[in-house]
Amino acid sequence: MPTSSTDHDRPIPIAQRGAVVMTRRTTDSPPIALPPDARSAPSRRLGLIAVIVTFGGLLFGYDTGVVNGALDPLTADLGLTPFTEGIVVSNLVFGAAFGAVVGGVLSDRYGRRHNILLLSLVFMVGTLGCVLAPSWQVLALFRFILGLAVGGASATVPVYLAEVAPVERRGGIVTRNELMIVVGQFSAFVVNAIIFSAWNDVAGIWRVMLLVAVLPAIVLFFGMLRLPESPRWLVARGREDEALAVLLQVRSPERAHAEMAEVHRLAEEERNAKTAGTVDLGVRWVRVLILIGAGLGICQQFTGINSVMYYGTQLLGDAGFSANSAIIANTLNGAFSVIGVAVGLSVMNKIKRRTMLLGGFALTTTFHLLVGLSALLMPEGDAKAWFVLAFVVLFVFSMQSTIGPLVWLILSEMFPLKIRSLAIGISIFVLWIANALVALGFPPIVEAVGISNAFFAFAVFGALAITFIATCVPETKDRSLEELESDFRARYA
Structure with missing residues (x-):
């Protein structure tokens, strides 16, 4: 997804609601005190x-x-x-x-x-x-x-x-x-x-x-x-009065006036930071970091999650369900996708990013193998269909509770401000193209090699992803952008 x-x-908030909020910046800006958001x-x-x-x-x-x-x-x-x-x-x-x-x-x-x-x-x-x-x-x-x-x-x-x-x-x-x-x-x-x-x-x-x-x-x-329009965008365009009017719609008057200074600061930092372009691709550590971001996008999509989200009904029909039963059974994939995302969002700030990501790929790769083995070894019939459904649903839950939201979160955390727009733009473009290639290739591949071999191929990609994450992807939890940039400069200078 x-x-x-x-x-x-x-x-980034470091104080709880109900008291004055102090904000910790990922740059060198001093803390700013804001009244509570009552x-x-x-x-x-x-x-x-x-x-x-x-x-x-x-x-x-x-x-x-x-x-x-x-x-x-x-x-x-x-x-x-x-x-x-x-x-x-x-x-x-x-x-x-x-x-x-x-x-x-x-x-x-x-x-x-x-x-x-x-x-x-x-x-x-x-x-x-x-x-x-x-x-x-x-x-x-x-x-x-x-x-x-x-x-x-x-x-x-x-x-x-x-x-x-x-x-x-x-x-x-x-x-x-x-x-x-x-x-x-x-x-x-x-x-x-x-x-x-x-x-x-x-x-x-x-x-x-x-x-x-x-x-x-x-x-x-x-x-x-x-x-209303975004207040930050309005300030960036010099439309101060309109920005304040928007904040007054969604904040208390005291909070709205206090936030204007913060919005000014953010807009100014963004203007100063937007200096990265294709020339920055000539810097080795920048190229490596962008390649890691693109690699994360490819790894996420080659779990095959969207082969299930786009073709799940057909997949279950091929596994042995009738047309009517397959379309009803497929709703379980949607239900466990929602549950998985909710679970993932509730725990992702309590576990290190790389640990959770590696665990997610270990689970999805395991369920790829179990889907493939069920499709390959079990005789045709209701039992085979239900086993395939159970393992596909567990794969969807594992994917959506770990890899799905985590890849987006890591992409948002790993790039220094100066190259963020360029790096995230490239990474997300590659992610979408990988998604499209899976969507384009899945039906003819299943027709040519069958469900079992298609999921064995996803398992191979999963093993490669585990290796890539273990050796290349940085831990971003509780680390500032400056720390990450310093590490990459030292490692790939």
């Missing part, structure tokens, strides 16, 4: 803002997950082959890779709110184009357009949330988007199961499954019309 990173060049009407408005904005994450999840249950009727209707199935599914992910890059640029230039409004319209156009597509080629084109919106949302929604939230609540508010993504996928699986169970004999029923995504896109559009 491609998700989005938090913005760790912003203040629960109030502005605080409740911030909660409403978070609900509306994270509909972008919900759409991200729904649009990546809906094809899972829609693929069988879609294949029968449009005459897809395993190769064209891969094209239709992966085109959204290829679009997302470019959408993340373009979305970040547009967000910086025209504003976070403006970009989310535009994305909601692209979600509508892409969805309606898919619903009305007369051929797989047209469907693939509009899936690419839909992917631009998905990628743009992945780059813009977390940034908006991080910039509008108070420092001591930022982590909880930003991670709501991560949760909404998997809730969106789970919702897609449930909607597919309900629609398919009730009307599986209706021609073109897959179009109804896709059409449901228009509803949250409409909510997002009309909701964003009533929401």
Whole structure:
């Protein structure tokens, strides 16, 4: 599950709510005292803002997950082959890779709110184009357009949330988007199961499954019309009065005026830090660090998590479930994905990053082997189908509670401020491309070598990932950006 990173060049809370908040910076700036973020009407408005904005994450999840249950009727209707199935599914992910890059640029230039409004319209156009597509080629084109919106949302929604939230609540508010993504996928699986169970004999029923995504896109559009722009973006554009007006909507007056100085400081640091470009790739330690970031993205996607999230219904059908049973059983993958992310977010700050990441890959690799062995050695029948389902669900839970959120967190923590935009941009682009390659290649590979060998291949990638993490990936928990940069300069000078 491609998700989005938090913005760790912003203040990190080191005091609890209820007293004056001191912020510890990852740069040399002195601490800044802020009044407490008291629960109030502005605080409740911030909660409403978070609900509306994270509909972008919900759409991200729904649009990546809906094809899972829609693929069988879609294949029968449009005459897809395993190769064209891969094209239709992966085109959204290829679009997302470019959408993340373009979305970040547009967000910086025209504003976070403006970009989310535009994305909601692209979600509508892409969805309606898919619903009305007369051929797989047209469907693939509009899936690419839909992917631009998905990628743009992945780059813009977390940034908006991080910039509008108070420092001591930022982590909880930003991670709501991560949760909404998997809730969106789970919702897609449930909607597919309900629609398919009730009307599986209706021609073109897959179009109804896709059409449901228009509803949250409409909510997002009309909701964003009533929401403010990011105060940090407004300050960066010299629109001081507007920025203060926004803060007064979501903070107490005392807190809003106090935060203006902090917003000024952050905007100035960002302007001074944005000096990195392609010339920095000539520095060896920078190249190595970016390669590690890209490698983490590849490792995350080559767990094969999205082969399950995109093709889980077909996978369970190949394992022995009937079409109707497979689409219902697939909802367990969505449910345990949501549970896994919730568990991961609750424990990740209590365990070292590398330890948790290595444990996650050890678990997912084990379940890859168990899925492969079940598919290879067990006789055809209900027992085989249920064993494959159980091990796939455990794989999804293990992945989403460890590797999924951790890779994004490490990417947000490991890059010095000067190269952060460049490094994270490259890493996330590579992550999306790896995601697309898995989506494109999984159907023809399963047809050619079977479920067992496909999951044995994922197990091999898992073993390689464990080696890569153990030898190359730095520990980032409780370490400043300056410490990490110093280590890399010394090691790869």
